[in-house]
Amino acid sequence: MERLIISSKDFCIKETLDCGQLFRYKEKDGVYSVISKDKRAFISQSEQDIILETDDRAYFENYFDLNTDYGKIKERLKDKPLMKEAVSFAGGIRILKQDLFETVISFIISANNHIPRIKSIIERLCEALGEEKDGFYAFPKPSRMAEKNADFYFKLGAGYRADYLADTARKIDSGFDINAVFEMDLEEASKHLQKLKGVGEKVADCILLFGAGKTQAFPVDTWIKKVYSDIFKDAVTNKQMRQKLMSLYGRDSGYAQQYLYYYKRENK
Numbered sequence: 001m002e003r004l005i006i007s008s009k010d011f012c013i014k015e016t017l018d019c020g021q022l023f024r025y026k027e028k029d030g031v032y033s034v035i036s037k038d039k040r041a042f043i044s045q046s047e048q049d050i051i052l053e054t055d056d057r058a059y060f061e062n063y064f065d066l067n068t069d070y071g072k073i074k075e076r077l078k079d080k081p082l083m084k085e086a087v088s089f090a091g092g093i094r095i096l097k098q099d100l101f102e103t104v105i106s107f108i109i110s111a112n113n114h115i116p117r118i119k120s121i122i123e124r125l126c127e128a129l130g131e132e133k134d135g136f137y138a139f140p141k142p143s144r145m146a147e148k149n150a151d152f153y154f155k156l157g158a159g160y161r162a163d164y165l166a167d168t169a170r171k172i173d174s175g176f177d178i179n180a181v182f183e184m185d186l187e188e189a190s191k192h193l194q195k196l197k198g199v200g201e202k203v204a205d206c207i208l209l210f211g212a213g214k215t216q217a218f219p220v221d222t223w224i225k226k227v228y229s230d231i232f233k234d235a236v237t238n239k240q241m242r243q244k245l246m247s248l249y250g251r252d253s254g255y256a257q258q259y260l261y262y263y264k265r266e267n268k
Contacts, residue, residue, distance in 0.1 A: 006050040010070035012092020038138035086263035103211030108198040145169035164198025215254035
């Protein structure tokens with residue numbers, strides 16, 4: 001297993017993993033085990049450094065977005081509304097570059113759900129259908145998920161989302177091209193993903209931000225609605241809210257969203 005020492009400047013493991021963008025990680029004695037697809041990394045943090053241990057160095061260097069200068073991003077955002085407070089509170093958040101299919105399934109499960117339950121459903125899914133690795137289970141492939149019907153996913157605890165999972169897995173396995181979003185602009189990509197059952201605008205924005213690198217996406221949830229009310233005082237729809245916030249924070253909207261979301265959630 002290769003060991004990589006990373007500067008902890010602009011990178012906090014807890015803030016990055018705990019801000020609602022991923023669900024396959026565990027912490028024990030200050031060491032986080034992070035699983036993506038069929039790969040795993042162990043990551044821990046001191047005051048100066050982060051230690052990353054993995055057999056898949058290149059994959060996790062990309063996954064943790066280590067080649068992006070977050071100092072420049074925060075500099076561009078610093079004069080925007082609420083950014084000073086949010087970045088001061090959780091300036092170590094990084095937006096992960098996750099596997100797209102895993103992100104689609106995970107955020108369908110996340111709809112109207114809470115993080116401990118999301119994590120447990122995903123773990124049961126991986127244990128049931130994923131390939132057994134050295135001490136963990138890989139995330140299942142579309143073909144494996146497509147073999148199962150809605151009743152199977154209901155028994156895993158997915159609730160009303162069970163039908164969404166079965167239908168989406170079958171659709172992707174049958175040729176629906178989720179990877180097409182990489183070549184689309186944000187709005188076109190969002191409409192494309194919303195052809196999948198269980199994917200609305202908010203879930204599509206989460207998938208595009210955390211799985212497709214569309215860092216101008218701005219998912220609107222309960223906490224972001226509270227942020228919006230702190231900045232603007234008008235009553236608008238979620239769609240209008242999204243557009244106004246994207247206009248306000250510009251090309252760095254996705255980064256701003258994560259700083260704001262975590263800040264508001266943790267200071268409720």
